[in-house]
Every structure is written in structure tokens, then in C-alpha cells.
Amino acid sequence: xxxxxxxxxxxxxxxxxxxxxxxxxxxxxxxxxxxxxxxxxxxxxxxxxxxxxxxxxxxxxxxxxxxxxxxxxxxxxxxxxxxxxxxxxxxxxxxxxxxxxxxxxxxxxxxxxxxxxxxxxxxxxxxxxxxxxxxxxxxxxxxxxxxxxxxxxxxxxxxxxxxxxxxxxxxxxxxxxxxxxxxxxxxxxxxxxxxxxxxxxxxxxxxxxxxxxxxxxxxxxxxxxxxxxxxxxxxxxxxxxxxxxxxxxxxxxxxxxxxxxxxxxxxxxxxxxxxxxxxxxxxxxxxxxxxxxxxxxxxxxxxxxxxxxxxxxxxxxxxxxxxxxx
Amino acid sequence: xxxxxxxxxxxxxxxxxxxxxxxxxxxxxxxxxxxxxxxxxxxxxxxxxxxxxxxxxxxxxxxxxxxxxxxxxxxxxxxxxxxxxxxxxxxxxxxxxxxxxxxxxxxxxxxxxxxxxxxxxxxxxxxxxxxxxxxxxxxxxxxxxxxxxxxxxxxxxxxxxxxxxxxxxxxxxxxxxxxxxxxxxxxxxxxxxxxxxxxxxxxxxxxxxxxxxxxxxxxxxxxxxxxxxxxxxxxxxxxxxxxxxxxxxxxxxxxxxxxxxxxxxxxxxxxxxxxxxxxxxxxxxxxxxxxxxxxxxxxxxxxxxxxxxxxxxxxxxxxxxxxxxxxxxxxxxxxxxxxxxxxxxxxxxxxxxxxxxxxxxxxxxxxxxxxxxxxxxxxxxxxxxxxxxxxxxxxxxxxxxxxxxxxxxxxxxxxxxxxxxxxxxx
Ligand SMILES: [Zn+2]
Numbered sequence: 001x002x003x004x005x006x007x008x009x010x011x012x013x014x015x016x017x018x019x020x021x022x023x024x025x026x027x028x029x030x031x032x033x034x035x036x037x038x039x040x041x042x043x044x045x046x047x048x049x050x051x052x053x054x055x056x057x058x059x060x061x062x063x064x065x066x067x068x069x070x071x072x073x074x075x076x077x078x079x080x081x082x083x084x085x086x087x088x089x090x091x092x093x094x095x096x097x098x099x100x101x102x103x104x105x106x107x108x109x110x111x112x113x114x115x116x117x118x119x120x121x122x123x124x125x126x127x128x129x130x131x132x133x134x135x136x137x138x139x140x141x142x143x144x145x146x147x148x149x150x151x152x153x154x155x156x157x158x159x160x161x162x163x164x165x166x167x168x169x170x171x172x173x174x175x176x177x178x179x180x181x182x183x184x185x186x187x188x189x190x191x192x193x194x195x196x197x198x199x200x201x202x203x204x205x206x207x208x209x210x211x212x213x214x215x216x217x218x219x220x221x222x223x224x225x226x227x228x229x230x231x232x233x234x235x236x237x238x239x240x241x242x243x244x245x246x247x248x249x250x251x252x253x254x255x256x257x258x259x260x261x262x263x264x265x266x267x268x269x270x271x272x273x274x275x276x277x278x279x280x281x282x283x284x285x286x287x288x289x290x291x292x293x294x295x296x297x298x299x300x301x302x303x304x305x306x307x308x309x310x311x312x313x314x315x316x317x318x319x320x321x322x323x324x325x326x
Numbered sequence: 327x328x329x330x331x332x333x334x335x336x337x338x339x340x341x342x343x344x345x346x347x348x349x350x351x352x353x354x355x356x357x358x359x360x361x362x363x364x365x366x367x368x369x370x371x372x373x374x375x376x377x378x379x380x381x382x383x384x385x386x387x388x389x390x391x392x393x394x395x396x397x398x399x400x401x402x403x404x405x406x407x408x409x410x411x412x413x414x415x416x417x418x419x420x421x422x423x424x425x426x427x428x429x430x431x432x433x434x435x436x437x438x439x440x441x442x443x444x445x446x447x448x449x450x451x452x453x454x455x456x457x458x459x460x461x462x463x464x465x466x467x468x469x470x471x472x473x474x475x476x477x478x479x480x481x482x483x484x485x486x487x488x489x490x491x492x493x494x495x496x497x498x499x500x501x502x503x504x505x506x507x508x509x510x511x512x513x514x515x516x517x518x519x520x521x522x523x524x525x526x527x528x529x530x531x532x533x534x535x536x537x538x539x540x541x542x543x544x545x546x547x548x549x550x551x552x553x554x555x556x557x558x559x560x561x562x563x564x565x566x567x568x569x570x571x572x573x574x575x576x577x578x579x580x581x582x583x584x585x586x587x588x589x590x591x592x593x594x595x596x597x598x599x600x601x602x603x604x605x606x607x608x609x610x611x612x613x614x615x616x617x618x619x620x621x622x623x624x625x626x627x628x629x630x631x632x633x634x635x636x637x638x639x640x641x642x643x644x645x646x647x648x649x650x651x652x653x654x655x656x657x658x659x660x661x662x663x664x665x666x667x668x669x670x671x672x673x674x675x676x677x678x679x680x681x682x683x684x685x686x687x688x689x690x691x692x693x694x695x696x697x698x699x700x701x702x703x704x705x706x707x708x709x710x711x712x713x714x715x716x717x718x719x720x721x722x723x724x725x726x727x728x729x730x731x732x733x734x735x736x737x738x739x740x741x742x743x744x745x746x747x748x749x750x751x752x
Contacts, residue, residue, distance in 0.1 A: 024525070101641060101642055101643075102641075102642060102643055103642050121643075122645065123643040123644060123645040123646070124526055124527040124528055124597065124644065124645075125526070125596070125597025125643075125644055126643060128596065128597055129597065129642050129643065143527070144527055144528075144645070145527035145528075145529075146526060146527030146528075147527070181527060184525070184527060207523070207524040207530075208519055208520055208521075208523075208524060208530065208532075209520055209521040209524055210524050212521050212524075213524075213525070
């Protein structure tokens with residue numbers, strides 16, 4: 001069936017963004033349009049409408065210059081659910097042939113008839129760069145330590161689903177804030193939607209002047225737990241940080257790991273998110289990860305519909321700007 | 327050699343505290359002095375509306391030859407210098423091979439002579455191959471006419487080496503030029519550490535990375551009685567430390583780039599690698615402190631820190647891009663924009679930082695319009711406005727954020743040793 005006409009006016013009106021580069025740029029209304037569009041896809045999936053056709057005949061390129069199997073599969077599947085053809089390109093930054101720049105590579109791939117580019121790159125600003133040089137609509141799948149908008153949107157979607165709202169909630173991001181693109185995107189999105197955001201982690205992993213973003217800063221998880229409605233446990237990359245930012249994994253788990261005792265200090269209906277892949281026994285103990293408060297696998301399925309919503313909205317902008325009747 | 331009369335200009339010479347309308351006569355490559363407008367000469371330049379200034383002196387410039395001719399050559403770099411009003415420059419030893427022996431210093435001089443643009447003064451490396459481990463043959467380099475010593479973009483990490491360098495160069499009365507940055511704190515850093523680095527997700531370089539080494543170098547200069555010159559300082563605390571050291575008689579001097587007086591870390595918000603420089607662009611509070619430091623004499627000189635990079639080295643992606651931008655040809659307009667237009671410095675004060683200040687640091691008998699001095703003169707058009715186009719640049723590299731931007735002010739005519747070497751095209 002062609003779902004295109006059924007809901008584009010009520011859900012997606014007001015959308016005219018060409019790219020989704022980060023949540024810093026998006027307004028509250030635009031964030032809500034994406035979340036509502038995702039809800040609609042979730043409703044359709046629930047009634048068995050899993051194969052939709054709005055992007056039929058278009059090509060989505062997944063350009064992954066940094067390895068991430070999970071995210072790549074999620075984007076690829078989202079494109080296929082909307083009936084787009086997909087092109088995959090994976091390379092580590094260094095394996096590009098000598099002298100060929102990242103932009104050149106992307107342009108070459110674009111020339112194969114690509115309309116939508118999903119890009120993951122280790123350099124902050126790489127999606128912005130593509131937006132300047134390509135005609136395609138760009139969707140940021142994570143740029144270095146800058147932003148990861150779809151991951152944050154799925155976190156926010158999951159929270160909204162659980163509590164029925166974002167406004168007025170207290171959301172605590174725990175762990176490596178300094179190196180986390182997920183944290184940055186979450187902060188922009190949650191603040192715009194009216195949440196109180198606390199960032200909590202070792203002082204070495206809290207970036208300077210982050211309080212200017214309007215967040216509360218804490219290094220004491222036990223202090224902030226009783227006020228927290230939702231905990232988002234960021235992944236710690238031990239191989240990079242050991243010995244510099246904190247002394248040991250054991251000490252990290254002791255200070256910031258989510259375990260049974262801490263659950264008892266938290267609000268009764270506290271929701272625990274973890275963008276994964278989680279280090280069991282470190283950020284979270286297995287009993288908590290698999291317990292009633294945690295919604296880790298639910299996040300994964302919500303990731304798919306968020307990515308569908310983003311691709312679909314970019315498609316609406318594109319067809320509108322080309323003057324093609326939808 | 328012919329005589330030249332420069333008529334009806336505004337003559338500004340900080341070495342004589344001079345700012346007055348007048349006419350200047352040049353004979354046999356030397357300055358004869360102020361004169362009547364009716365004096366006869368082989369060539370007459372009408373300087374109505376122009377400032378007649380001693381030629382600018384740029385303390386440290388990367389000319390990239392030998393070894394990095396894809397970025398710049400001595401010929402193209404000195405042509406860019408002339409176009410920027412610079413008549414003398416200190417040439418950094420960061421070439422390949424490094425200028426760490428006499429013959430390599432002499433090669434620079436020979437190539438500069440062939441180019442016949444501006445005067446070039448070699449700066450020798452402090453350590454062999456700029457490795458920071460063993461002192462270079464400093465005495466041999468002095469014999470090869472090196473005017474100062476520096477490991478260029480590589481700060482001297484080892485305090486004992488720095489101590490020895492400061493002690494050893496005392497024998498030759500030459501300065502040590504160091505770029506203060508503690509390596510452990512700048513490692514992988516892309517920009518100033520602060521609010522904007524947090525938002526952009528780029529690794530920051532804290533102001534302390536500079537201030538720690540400024541403090542160390544001052545302590546070592548005090549210990550050794552050597553002469554330390556701190557290149558491209560950029561922070562509030564650096565300025566106050568240098569101010570205090572000067573007050574106690576320690577031989578410390580400092581320069582700043584026009585970039586660090588004009589642009590802030592916010593400029594990186596579009597990830598343009600042309601704003602990626604070392605030290606990084608800081609915040610307005612730091613800029614304000616640098617301007618106070620210029621005004622009260624804590625900072626002695628303004629320097630372009632000309633750092634050419636061929637396009638392939640200034641890649642699109644910010645993480646892969648080399649640090650630095652070209653600066654010779656925008657030196658004057660950017661100073662004008664950041665210092666003269668807002669009323670921070672007078673023309674006399676600005677020109678002093680571009681002439682007397684650097685001449686004293688490198689020990690050059692330059693930067694003056696006094697009778698008998700070498701006729702190195704820059705005629706400044708302070709009012710002209712233009713859009714900076716790539717075709718205007720004499721430098722072989724085009725890595726500057728000012729391309730396509732409107733600039734005000736330029737060098738109109740540049741005279742070196744009594745010869746007109748540059749005239750701006752209309
Ligand atoms: Zn270079």
C-alpha cells in the first residue's frame with residue numbers, strides 16, 4: 001500500500017529540513033515531528049505493515065568510515081522497510097586511497113544516483129562538510145565526539161513512550177560525557193523538550209563549560225539517583241581511557257556502576273537506558289540489565305523506526321523541493 | 327643608484343616618534359631625510375593619502391624551502407612578504423633538511439638574494455634536526471648569519487636543553503625563540519578548550535598548555551640571563567606573567583599574531599580547517615588581555631606567523647588538517663581591522679609593533695626612517711577596500727580564512743634598499 005498520503009499532512013507538516021546533522025540545529029517542533037512520525041511507523045508495524053513504499057525507486061547510501069555493525073544494520077534495514085535501494089560503503093578513514101579525500105569519495109558514490117546519504121565518520125563536522133558539497137540529503141549516523149542524532153532520538157522516543165512525556169522529567173546521563181556524541185545529542189534534544197538534564201561521571205570525563213548548555217553537573221551518582229526519572233548509561237571505552245581518566249575499571253564500577261543497591265536508592269519507576277553494547281558488570285550489573293527497569297532491547301527496535309522516520313522526512317523535503325507531487 | 331622623492335605623505339616613524347605630513351628623500355639606497363616637496367629626484371612618488379612607514383619586519387615566517395616547495399618557496403614567500411609590506415623577515419628553520427648548520431643557513435641567504443624581493447634573515451635551529459635532544463652548531467650558524475634560534479613549531483620540551491640553549495647563546499647575544507606549548511596538554515588537541523570545543527566535540531587545548539611553558543621559560547631566562555622570545559602568545563595569563571617578568575628586568579620579549587587579536591574559538595563552529603591554528607584561537611577575554619599587553623609594551627611585536635600548506639595538507643576534514651594559515655599578505659589589513667578601526671592602537675603604536683619591536687628582538691639595524699638608514703619603506707593605503715581573491719595572493723598556498731572577505735588597507739608601494747620592488751595593482 002502507499003501510505004504516503006495518509007498522514008503526511010497531520011504528522012509531518014512543518015518539516016522542511018534538508019539534512020539531519022545534529023539535534024543542536026533542530027527546533028522543539030521539528031523534534032516532535034520526528035518523534036510523532038516514528039510513533040506512526042511503530043503503529044503501522046504493530047498492525048503488520050512492515051514493508052512500506054514511499055522511498056521506492058530511490059537510493060540510500062550508507063557511508064561508514066568508522067566501523068559500527070549495529071548502527072549500519074539498523075540504517076540499512078530502515079531504508080529497506082521504506083523500499084529504498086541501498087548502497088553500502090565501509091572504510092576506515094586511513095584505507096581511502098591516497099590523495100582521495102573523503103568528500104571526493106562521497107561525491108563518487110553520490111554520482112551513482114544516490115539521493116540520501118547516511119554518514120558515520122570519526123571526524124566531527126564530516127556530515128556538515130558533505131552537506132556543503134553534495135546535493136543529497138545527509139543524515140548523520142555519528143561524527144566523532146560531536147553528535148549522534150538518531151541514537152539520541154531513539155533514547156528520547158523510548159523515554160517518551162515510557163513516561164508519556166519528556167517535559168518535567170529528570171534525565172541523568174552517566175559516564176564518559178567528554179567523548180560521547182550520544183551525550184551531546186541527548187542534551188540538546190532533552191533540553192529542548194523540557195527535561196532537566198544531569199550529567200554525572202568522573203570529573204575527568206566532564207567537558208569544560210558544559211554547564212553553559214543548561215545541564216546540572218554531578219560526580220556523585222548516589223546523590224542524584226533519588227531525583228532521577230531516567231538513567232542513560234553511556235558506554236565506557238576502557239581501552240582508551242584506562243590509567244588516564246580514571247584509575248581502574250573496578251573503581252569506575254564502584255562509583256558509577258548501576259547495581260542492585262543503587263536501584264534501591266532510585267525512584268520506584270526509574271527507567272534505565274544503555275545505548276550499548278554494554279559492558280556487563282561495569283556500567284551495569286547483569287541482574288539490573290535484565291531486570292524490570294531496563295529497556296535496552298526495546299531501544300534497539302525503536303532505533304529502527306526512528307531511522308525510518310528520519311529518512312522518510314528527508315524524502316518529503318526532497319520531493320517537495322523538487323516540486324514532485326507526493 | 328637613482329634618487330626617489332616620496333611627496334605629500336603622512337610620515338610615521340616610531341623610532342623617532344614621528345607622525346607628520348612631509349616629503350622623504352632617498353639616495354643611493356639610503357634615507358637622506360625629510361625635505362621640501364620641490365626637491366628634484368630621478369623618480370617621484372605621490373604619496374597623497376598614503377602613510378609612509380619603515381618597511382615591516384616579520385619575526386618568523388615559514389618559507390618551506392628546501393624540502394616543502396609544494397607549500398612555498400623562498401621566491402614565492404618573499405614575494406608575498408613584499409605584497410604585505412614586509413621588507414625584512416626571519417626565516418624559520420623548519421625545512422628539510424632543518425637549518426641546523428652553517429651551509430643550510432647560507433643556502434637560505436643565497437636563494438633570498440636570487441629572489442631579490444625582501445631581506446631574509448635565517449633563524450637557526452636550537453637543536454640538531456629540531457629533535458630537542460642535542461644543541462645544534464649554534465656558533466657555526468651565527469657564522470652563517472643566523473640572527474636567532476628556534477625549533478619553530480616544536481617547543482623545547484626538555485628544560486635542561488632550554489637552559490643550556492639560553493646559556494650558550496649568551497656568547498653570541500642572540501635570542502632564543504620558543505613557541506610555548508606543553509606537549510602532553512596539546513596532544514591531539516584541535517582548538518581552544520572551552521565552551522565551543524565542548525559543543526563541537528573537538529579535543530581542546532587548555533590555555534594552561536601555553537602558560538606553564540611561559541612560566542618555565544621565564545624562570546630559565548632569569549636563571550641564565552639569556553634572552554627568551556616567546557612566539558605567538560595567546561592567553562591572558564601569559565600576558566600577566568610576561569608583564570611581571572619584564573618589570574623585574576628579565577630578558578623576555580613576546581609577539582602575537584593578528585589572527586589571535588581578531589578571531590575567537592567560535593569561528594570553528596563550521597569546522598573550517600582554515601581556523602585551525604596553533605596556539606588555537608581563544609576567547610574574547612584573552613583577546614582583550616593581548617590588546618592591553620600590546621598597548622602597555624608587554625608584547626613587543628606583531629608577527630604574521632605565515633604558515634603555508636598546499637591544499638592537500640589542509641584537508642577538508644578538520645582532524646586531518648595541518649595547523650596554521652598564511653599571514654603575510656593579510657598582516658596589515660587584519661591589524662587595521664582589529665587594532666586601528668576600534669581605536670585600540672594609534673598608527674604610530676601599530677607601526678612600532680611591526681618595525682621597532684621586531685628589529686630590537688632580532689638585533690637588526692632596521693625599522694627606521696632616520697637619516698642614513700637603509701631605505702626600506704612601505705607606503706600604506708589605509709582606506710582602500712577590496713575583496714581578497716585567490717588571484718591576488720603571491721604565496722603559493724591559499725590556506726587563509728580571509729579569502730572572499732572584504733579587507734581594508736594594503737601596501738601600495740614597497741621599497742627595499744632604495745629600489746621600488748612592489749606596486750599594488752589597481
Ligand atoms: Zn608547510
